Amino acid sequence: xxxxxxxxxxxxxxxxxxxxxxxxxxxxxxxxxxxxxxxxxxxxxxxxxxxxxxxxxxxxxxxxxxxxxxxxxxxxxxxxxxxxxxxxxxxxxxxxxxxxxxxxxxxxxxxxxxxxxxxxxxxxxxxxxxxxxxxxxxxxxxxxxxxxxxxxxxxxxxxxxxxxxxxxxxxxxxxxxxxxxxxxxxxxxxxxxxxxxxxxxxxxxxxxxxxxxxxxxxxxxxxxxxxxxxxxxxxxxxxxxxxxxxxxxxxxxxxxxxxxxxxxxxxxxxxxxxxxxxxxxxxxxxxxxxxxxxxxxxxxxxxxxxxxxxxxxxxxxxxxxxxxxxxxxxxxxxxxxxxxxxxxxxxxxxxxxxxxxxxxxxxxxxxxxxxxxxxxxxxxxxxxxxxxxxxxxxxxxxxxxxxxxxxxxxxxxxxxxxxxxxxxxxxxxxxxxxxxxxxxxxxxxxxxxxxxxxxxxxxxxxxxxxxxxxxxxxxxxxxxxxxxxx
Amino acid sequence: xxxxxxxxxxxxxxxxxxxxxxxxxxxxxxxxxxxxxxxxxxxxxxxxxxxxxxxxxxxxxxxxxxxxxxxxxxxxxxxxxxxxxxxxxxxxxxxxxxxxxxxxxxxxxxxxxxxxxxxxxxxxxxxxxxxxxxxxxxxxxxxxxxxxxxxxxxxxxxxxxxxxxxxxxxxxxxxxxxxxxxxxxxxxxxxxxxxxxxxxxxxxxxxxxxxxxxxxxxxxxxxxxxxxxxxxxxxxxxxxxxxxxxxxxxxxxxxxxxxxxxxxxxxxxxxxxxxxxxxxxxxxxxxxxxxxxxxxxxxxxxxxxxxxxxxxxxxxxxxxxxxxxxxxxxxxxxxxxxxxxxxxxxxxxxxxxxxxxxxxxxxxxxxxxxxxxxxxxxxxxxxxxxxxxxxxxxxxxxxxxxxxxxxxxxxxxxxxxxxxxxxxxxxxxxxxxxxxxxxxxxxxxxxxxxxxxxxxxxxxxxxxxxxxxxxxxxxxxxxxxxxxxx
Numbered sequence: 001x002x003x004x005x006x007x008x009x010x011x012x013x014x015x016x017x018x019x020x021x022x023x024x025x026x027x028x029x030x031x032x033x034x035x036x037x038x039x040x041x042x043x044x045x046x047x048x049x050x051x052x053x054x055x056x057x058x059x060x061x062x063x064x065x066x067x068x069x070x071x072x073x074x075x076x077x078x079x080x081x082x083x084x085x086x087x088x089x090x091x092x093x094x095x096x097x098x099x100x101x102x103x104x105x106x107x108x109x110x111x112x113x114x115x116x117x118x119x120x121x122x123x124x125x126x127x128x129x130x131x132x133x134x135x136x137x138x139x140x141x142x143x144x145x146x147x148x149x150x151x152x153x154x155x156x157x158x159x160x161x162x163x164x165x166x167x168x169x170x171x172x173x174x175x176x177x178x179x180x181x182x183x184x185x186x187x188x189x190x191x192x193x194x195x196x197x198x199x200x201x202x203x204x205x206x207x208x209x210x211x212x213x214x215x216x217x218x219x220x221x222x223x224x225x226x227x228x229x230x231x232x233x234x235x236x237x238x239x240x241x242x243x244x245x246x247x248x249x250x251x252x253x254x255x256x257x258x259x260x261x262x263x264x265x266x267x268x269x270x271x272x273x274x275x276x277x278x279x280x281x282x283x284x285x286x287x288x289x290x291x292x293x294x295x296x297x298x299x300x301x302x303x304x305x306x307x308x309x310x311x312x313x314x315x316x317x318x319x320x321x322x323x324x325x326x327x328x329x330x331x332x333x334x335x336x337x338x339x340x341x342x343x344x345x346x347x348x349x350x351x352x353x354x355x356x357x358x359x360x361x362x363x364x365x366x367x368x369x370x371x372x373x374x375x376x377x378x379x380x381x382x383x384x385x386x387x388x389x390x391x392x393x394x395x396x397x398x399x400x401x402x403x404x405x406x407x408x409x410x411x412x413x414x415x416x417x418x419x420x421x422x423x424x425x426x427x428x429x430x431x432x433x434x435x436x437x438x439x440x441x442x443x444x445x446x447x448x449x450x451x452x453x454x455x456x457x458x459x460x461x462x463x464x465x466x467x468x469x470x471x472x473x474x475x476x477x478x479x480x481x482x483x484x485x486x
Numbered sequence: 487x488x489x490x491x492x493x494x495x496x497x498x499x500x501x502x503x504x505x506x507x508x509x510x511x512x513x514x515x516x517x518x519x520x521x522x523x524x525x526x527x528x529x530x531x532x533x534x535x536x537x538x539x540x541x542x543x544x545x546x547x548x549x550x551x552x553x554x555x556x557x558x559x560x561x562x563x564x565x566x567x568x569x570x571x572x573x574x575x576x577x578x579x580x581x582x583x584x585x586x587x588x589x590x591x592x593x594x595x596x597x598x599x600x601x602x603x604x605x606x607x608x609x610x611x612x613x614x615x616x617x618x619x620x621x622x623x624x625x626x627x628x629x630x631x632x633x634x635x636x637x638x639x640x641x642x643x644x645x646x647x648x649x650x651x652x653x654x655x656x657x658x659x660x661x662x663x664x665x666x667x668x669x670x671x672x673x674x675x676x677x678x679x680x681x682x683x684x685x686x687x688x689x690x691x692x693x694x695x696x697x698x699x700x701x702x703x704x705x706x707x708x709x710x711x712x713x714x715x716x717x718x719x720x721x722x723x724x725x726x727x728x729x730x731x732x733x734x735x736x737x738x739x740x741x742x743x744x745x746x747x748x749x750x751x752x753x754x755x756x757x758x759x760x761x762x763x764x765x766x767x768x769x770x771x772x773x774x775x776x777x778x779x780x781x782x783x784x785x786x787x788x789x790x791x792x793x794x795x796x797x798x799x800x801x802x803x804x805x806x807x808x809x810x811x812x813x814x815x816x817x818x819x820x821x822x823x824x825x826x827x828x829x830x831x832x833x834x835x836x837x838x839x840x841x842x843x844x845x846x847x848x849x850x851x852x853x854x855x856x857x858x859x860x861x862x863x864x865x866x867x868x869x870x871x872x873x874x875x876x877x878x879x880x881x882x883x884x885x886x887x888x889x890x891x892x893x894x895x896x897x898x899x900x901x902x903x904x905x906x907x908x909x910x911x912x913x914x915x916x917x918x919x920x921x922x923x924x925x926x927x928x929x930x931x932x933x934x935x936x937x938x939x940x941x942x943x944x945x946x947x948x949x950x951x952x953x954x955x956x957x958x959x960x961x962x963x964x965x966x967x968x969x970x971x972x
Contacts, residue, residue, distance in 0.1 A: 007782045008744065008782050008784055008810070008811070008812055009713050009714065009744045009745055009746045009784055010650065010651065010713070010746060010784060010811065010812060010815045011812050011814065011815065012812065012814040012815060012818070014653055015650050015651070015653055015815055015818060016649060016650055016651070016652055016653045017653065019649055019650060019818055019821075019822050020818060022821065022822070022825065024821060024824055024825050026824075027607055027821075027824035027827075028821075035606065039611075058604065060603050060604045061602075061603075062599070062600040062602040062603040063599055063600070063603040063604065068600065068602050070569075073566050073567040074567055076566040076567065077563040077564070077566045077567035077570065078563070080559050080562040080563045080566055080832075081559040081560055081562065081563035083556075084563065084581065087580070087581060090576060090580050090581060094573070094576050094580070095570065095573060095576060112800070113548070113549055114548035114549070114554065114800065115800050115801065116547075116548040116554050116797060116798040116799065116800045116801060117546050117547075117548040117549040117799060117800045118544065118546045118549065118799045118800055119800065120521065121513055125525075152638060152802070152826075152830070153826075153827065155825070155826050155827060156826065159826070163502060163505055163675065164496065164501050164502055164505060165496065165501070165502070166502055167500055167501055167502045167503060182825060185825045186825065189649065189822075189825075227495050227496070228495065258494065258495045259495055260495045260496060296493045296494050298494055298495055298496060311602060312602040313602065313603060313604045313827070314598070314600065314601050314602045314603045314604055314605065314828070314830070314831035314832075315601065315602060315830060315831070315832065316638065316802075316827075316828075316829070316830040324494070325494070325496065326494055326496060326497050326498065328497065328498040329496045329497060329498060329501055332498070332501060332505055332506060335505075335508065335510060335513075335514075336505050336508070336675075338510055338512075338513035339508065339510050339641070339668060339671045339672065339675075340638075340639075340641050340642065340645070341513075341639065341641060341799070341802075342800070342802075343802075344638070344800070344801060344802040344830040344832070344833065345800035345801070346566075346800075346801065346830070346832055347830065
C-alpha cells in the first residue's frame with residue numbers, strides 16, 4: 001500500500017467538513033488542559049503553583065458551590081425508587097421528608113408511569129400542561145401544552161429548531177456577538193450561515209437595533225436567506241439583562257423582516273439589575289396594541305433546568321415554547337424530536353418542579369425559599385466581589401453585574417503581550433487565558449471563543465466558585481502579567 | 487399582502503427538506519392514533535371496542551410489565567438525594583437497602599461529584615473506566631476508557647457517528663433492510679445516502695454476504711462513496727441473533743472495502759437462541775489470526791441501558807466504544823459531543839451499574855439475580871406464546887424467537903385487502919396495522935416502516951406486554967380480517 005493511500009476509512013481530511021469547522025471553546029483546549037491539571041492534583045502532584053482548579057469556564061453550578069434544592073432531590077429520590085412511598089412513616093418521621101414531597105412524587109409517577117419508560121416524544125403530557133400553566137402565570141397570557149416541547153437541556157432545543165430552520169447553505173441566522181458558541185457551532189455543523197450582529201458594549205451589552213439592521217441588510221445583499229434571529233436574554237457571555245424596549249425593538253424588526261425569533265431565556269431567574277422581560281409577554285402585549293403588525297411573528301422561547309437557582313445541568317432538562325408557528329411545521333418538529341425518542345424523564349420531572357415549586361403555605365416552602373434566596377444572594381455577592389476586583393485591575397474594564405452567571409470584562413493588553421501571543425500562534429486573549437490557568441488554576445474562556453469586535457479583548461468567567469480567594473489569585477496574576485509585558 | 491406570499495418565515499415548503507424527508511414510523515401516525523385512544527380511555531370513553539391500549543410498537547419495557555431492578559433504583563435514590571447516606575441505620579434496618587447499595591452510591595458520587603453537574607463531555611472518567619473493565623471481561627481483550635463515549639441512549643451515539651462519517655451528499659452507509667428506522671432517518675437528515683442491503687428471511691434474517699457485496703457494488707457504480715456498514719445484532723426489527731461466522735464475514739468485507747463497522751449491539755443480553763458474539767471480540771480474534779488483513783478495521787460498537795433486563799429507556803443512557811479509529815478523528819468526535827455538553831449523569835450512573843452489577847457473594851446479588859432471571863424468563867415466555875399464536879394464524883409466517891424484543895412476522899394478505907388499502911392510500915401492511923389498532927387497541931408497526939422486500943408484508947411487535955389476553959385479541963382480529971377480505 002502506498003504511503004499516500006489512507007489506511008483507514010476515516011481521517012481528518014475526509015470526515016464531515018462541517019463538523020470540523022465547528023468551534024466550541026467553552027470545552028476546548030483550555031478546558032482540556034484544566035482537566036489535566038485537576039487529574040494531576042488528584043494524583044498528589046505537588047509541582048503546580050496552585051492546589052485547586054477553578055472551572056470558571058462553564059456555568060456548572062453544582063460542580064462548584066451550589067447545593068441542589070432539597071425539595072427537588074427528595075422528590076427525585078422517590079420517583080427513582082417508588083417503593084419508598086410505601087414507607088411514608090419513615091419518610092416523614094425519620095428522614096425529614098414533608099407531605100408535599102410525597103404528594104409531588106406520587107403525582108409525577110402517575111403522570112410519567114415510570115421514569116425508566118420513554119415518554120411521549122415531546123414530553124409527558126401532564127408535565128407540558130404544568131409548563132403551560134407556569135407560562136400563563138409568568139406572562140399573563142394563554143399558553144398551551146401542545147406548543148411546549150420538553151428537551152434534553154436548552155442545547156437540544158436549539159439544535160432541533162436550527163435543524164428545522166436551516167434549509168440550505170444560504171440560510172442565515174442572526175446571532176449576537178459575543179454569543180454562546182452553541183449557536184455558531186450548530187450553524188457550522190448544519191452548513192448554514194451565522195450572521196453576526198454586535199452587541200453594544202457601551203450600553204451594557206444591550207441589543208443595538210441599528211447594528212441588527214445593518215447586519216441583516218449586508219447578509220441579504222450577499223444572497224443570504226436570513227430566517228431567524230437569536231437573542232440571549234439575560235446574556236451569555238455578557239450577562240446583560242435587556243430592557244422591555246430592547247425586546248420590543250427586536251420583535252418589531254422580526255415582524256417586519258419575517259424572522260423567527262429564538263429567545264434563549266435560560267438565565268431568566270438570574271437577574272440582578274432591572275427585571276426579566278420575556279419575549280412571549282412582550283410579543284403578546286404588542287399584539288394587543290397592533291394585532292395586524294405582529295400577528296405572524298414566530299417565537300420560540302427556550303428555558304432550562306441547568307441554570308438559575310435550580311442548577312441541575314447534569315440532568316439535561318429544558319423546554320421550548322412555540323408561538324405563531326405553522327401547525328405543519330410543528331408536525332415536522334414533532335417528527336424530528338421523535339427520532340431521538342424523548343428527553344430524559346427524570347429531567348422532565350425537574351422541569352415540572354422548576355416551573356411549579358412549593359408554594360407559600362405548603363410544608364416544603366420555607367426551606368425551599370431559604371435555599372432559593374440563599375443561592376441567589378450568594379451569586380450576587382460573588383458577582384459583586386469579582387466586579388470590584390476587576391475594577392481595581394490595570395487595563396480591565398467591566399460592567400456592573402446585571403444577570404446570568406458571567407462577567408465578560410475587557411482586557412487591554414500591552415503590545416509586548418500581543419507580540420508574545422503571536423509567537424505562540426495564539427490570539428492575545430487566549431494567550432492571557434492560558435497564562436492565567438497555568439499560574440492560578442483558574443480556567444476562564446477567552447473572548448475570541450464568543451466573538452468580539454476586532455481589536456478588543458475579553459474573557460468570560462462565571463462567578464460560581466465559592467469564596468473570594470480565587471479572585472485574589474486572578475488579581476495577583478494580572479499584576480504580574482502586566483509587569484512582565486508592560 | 488398577496489395570497490401567495492407566505493405569512494410566516496417558516497412553512498412546510500421552505501423548512502429543511504432533509505428533515506421533511508426523514509421517516510420514523512415507530513412513533514408515526516399509528517403511534518399518535520394509539521395515544522389518542524389511550525387518552526380517550528383515560529377520560530372514560532366507552533365507545534371503543536377495547537378497554538386498554540397495548541403499545542407493542544416500541545421497545546419500552548417499563549411502560550408495560552417490566553419492573554426496574556431494585557439495586558439500580560435504590561442506588562439512584564441515594565445519588566439523587568445524598569443526605570440519605572447520613573442515615574445508614576434507617577436505610578439498612580428499616581428500608582431494606584443493603585450495604586453494597588450504599589457503597590455503590592458513595593462511589594458514584596465520588597466519581598461524578600453531583601449528578602446535577604455536567605460531567606466531562608464524553609462521560610465521567612471513572613464510569614468510562616468501569617465500562618472498559620466490563621468490555622475486557624466480556625471479550626477477553628483490552629479496552630481503554632479513552633475510547634469509550636457515554637451517550638444519551640444509543641440513538642445519540644448513532645447520531646454522533648453518522649455526523650462524523652457523512653462528509654457529503656455522496657457519502658453512503660450500508661444499512662440492513664429491514665432496519666430500525668433511526669438509521670435511514672438520520673441519514674436523511676444528514677443528506678447522505680442510505681445503501682440498503684437485504685437480510686435473508688429464509689435464514690432467520692441473518693446477514694447475507696452476497697447481498698451486502700451486491701448492494702455495495704451497485705452503490706459504488708452509482709458514484710456513492712460508501713464509508714460504513716451498520717449491523718444490528720441481535721436484530722431490530724427482526725430479532726435475529728447472528729452467528730460468529732456472519733460477524734466474521736461482515737468484518738472481512740469491511741476490512742477489504744475499508745468500511746467503518748457500526749455494530750448496534752443494544753440487545754446483546756436479549757438472546758434466546760445461540761449466544762451473543764460481539765464484533766469487538768470477533769475482530770480481535772481475527773486480528774490474532776491475520777494481523778495484517780484486519781489491522782485497520784474501524785469498529786464502533788454501541789450499547790444502551792434502554793433494553794436488556796435493564797430496560798431504563800426513560801433515563802437515556804448508553805455508550806459506544808471505538809476500535810482502530812484515527813486519534814485525530816476521535817478528537818473531532820470529542821468536540822462534536824462537547825457541543826451538547828454531556829449525557830445525563832444519572833443515566834451515566836445506570837450505565838456503570840449495568841456493566842458492573844452486584845456480584846455473587848455481595849448482599850444485593852440474590853435479589854438482583856432473581857429479578858434479572860425473572861425478566862429474562864418472562865420475555866422468553868411471552869415471545870414463545872406470541873410465536874405460537876402467529877403459527878396458528880392463516881397466512882402468517884414467523885421465525886422462532888432468537889433475540890431482541892421483537893417478532894417480525896410475514897403476513898400474506900388477500901387481494902381484496904390490498905385493494906382496500908389502495909383506496910385509503912395506504913400500503914397494505916399499514917392498512918392492516920391500522921385495522922388491528924382500531925379493532926383491538928394493539929399498536930404494532932407496519933413492516934414498511936423498517937423496509938421489506940418488494941411484494942412482502944410484515945409487522946413488528948414487541949413481546950413486552952404482560953399476559954397473553956392481548957395475543958388472543960390479535961388472533962381474533964386476524965381471523966375476522968381474513969374473513970372480511972378473503
